[in-house]
Amino acid sequence: MDKLDTIDVAILRTLQEDGRISNANLAEKVGLSASACSRRLDILEKSGVIRGYHARLSNKALDYTMTAIVHISLSGQFEKTLSEFEAAVKRCPNVLVCYLMSGEYDYILRVAAKDLQDYERIHKEWLSALPHVVRINSAFALREVIDRPNIDVDKR
Amino acid sequence: MDKLDTIDVAILRTLQEDGRISNANLAEKVGLSASACSRRLDILEKSGVIRGYHARLSNKALDYTMTAIVHISLSGQFEKTLSEFEAAVKRCPNVLVCYLMSGEYDYILRVAAKDLQDYERIHKEWLSALPHVVRINSAFALREVIDRPNIDVDKR
DNA sequence: ACGAACCATGAAATGTCCTTGCGAAGTGTG
DNA sequence: CACACTTCGCAAGGACATTTCATGGTTCGT
Numbered sequence: 001m002d003k004l005d006t007i008d009v010a011i012l013r014t015l016q017e018d019g020r021i022s023n024a025n026l027a028e029k030v031g032l033s034a035s036a037c038s039r040r041l042d043i044l045e046k047s048g049v050i051r052g053y054h055a056r057l058s059n060k061a062l063d064y065t066m067t068a069i070v071h072i073s074l075s076g077q078f079e080k081t082l083s084e085f086e087a088a089v090k091r092c093p094n095v096l097v098c099y100l101m102s103g104e105y106d107y108i109l110r111v112a113a114k115d116l117q118d119y120e121r122i123h124k125e126w127l128s129a130l131p132h133v134v135r136i137n138s139a140f141a142l143r144e145v146i147d148r149p150n151i152d153v154d155k156r
Numbered sequence: 157m158d159k160l161d162t163i164d165v166a167i168l169r170t171l172q173e174d175g176r177i178s179n180a181n182l183a184e185k186v187g188l189s190a191s192a193c194s195r196r197l198d199i200l201e202k203s204g205v206i207r208g209y210h211a212r213l214s215n216k217a218l219d220y221t222m223t224a225i226v227h228i229s230l231s232g233q234f235e236k237t238l239s240e241f242e243a244a245v246k247r248c249p250n251v252l253v254c255y256l257m258s259g260e261y262d263y264i265l266r267v268a269a270k271d272l273q274d275y276e277r278i279h280k281e282w283l284s285a286l287p288h289v290v291r292i293n294s295a296f297a298l299r300e301v302i303d304r305p306n307i308d309v310d311k312r
Numbered sequence: 313a314c315g316a317a318c319c320a321t322g323a324a325a326t327g328t329c330c331t332t333g334c335g336a337a338g339t340g341t342g
Numbered sequence: 343c344a345c346a347c348t349t350c351g352c353a354a355g356g357a358c359a360t361t362t363c364a365t366g367g368t369t370c371g372t
Contacts, residue, residue, distance in 0.1 A: 004217075012213055019175045019209035023359060033322050038360060040320090049217040053175035053209060054305045057168055061160075061205040064307055069257065069264055086301050098302035099223065103295035108225055112307045139259035145242050146254035149210045149305070151220055151268045178359095180329060189351050194331065196349095 019053040066113040067141035071105040074132045092126040175209040222269040223297040227261040230288045248282040
């Protein structure tokens with residue numbers, strides 16, 4: 001993808017807000033004909049600027065009301081240690097986010113659980129079983145203040 | 157929404173993976189006629205189980221390659237203190253996630269930046285300006301190991 | 313300046329899709 | 343059994359997506 005012009009950004013911004021808008025409505029919003037809009041969208045998808053479309057589900061409706069932030073330290077920073085840990089953590093379905101970090105802890109995880117009892121199970125079955133871990137620190141989210149899927153494209 | 161049956165879960169799982177699939181293809185995948193599928197989808201959307209559809213953009217393509225995790229402590233836990241802080245943090249477009257937490261820090265933020273210089277600007281213009289803050293701790297993500305939009309619906 | 317190559321566009325056409333109405337089949341209850 | 347209730351599939355009409363094609367604008371090199 002060479003570069004994004006004003007219309008591309010408008011398309012991205014619109015699809016960020018409503019990923020299921022029809023091509024016809026999208027075209028009208030960004031001031032293009034349907035055909036031109038369809039072609040540009042095709043390019044944006046194929047070039048990788050748009051990585052996919054996803055339904056955002058209500059965790060509440062799915063009974064996942066609890067979010068835990070878990071800080072983890074490993075016994076070393078060797079590449080083998082890291083990759084073994086990462087392979088294991090990827091297998092846990094309750095881990096939604098995992099970053100290798102600079103700073104005090106090596107990894108930060110966001111874990112979804114149904115309730116405290118469910119988290120206890122996850123901690124026992126998954127987190128405790130992760131290799132090379134020397135320290136785990138769990139904290140629980142009391143309230144979700146912000147949860148944006150992406151940064152607003154306007155601000156790029 | 158009363159409860160989700162097997163077909164509902166199949167619909168949700170499919171839309172989580174491909175939020176822009178046509179109703180006809182979706183119907184075929186879950187083993188329903190297009191009309192029945194369209195009606196069920198309508199119910200799932202209106203009842204709030206599906207909170208929206210969003211295009212997932214390439215942060216790389218948008219030049220947002222840097223992720224910072226910011227821990228923040230406030231001077232108190234009074235409701236007024238919290239709500240003033242939250243109102244302010246919501247205005248910063250670079251803050252993608254913000255949780256009120258139990259534990260050592262009061263809030264955890266995920267912040268998107270273009271590079272270290274951009275983060276310095278965000279820190280100066282936004283984070284330092286947040287009210288009631290007594291401690292800020294920034295750590296940077298070296299690698300994104302996992303980034304799932306939702307928990308896999310199968311595992312509920 | 314001129315023409316060729318290139319690119320993005322809008323209009324039109326065609327095939328597909330979405331939604332609504334309708335009747336039928338299944339389920340639970342009095 | 344009879345009734346209410348729900349969900350289904352089918353069909354039809356209108357909306358939509360995508361391809362084709364001709365046009366206008368821009369960028370080159372001569």
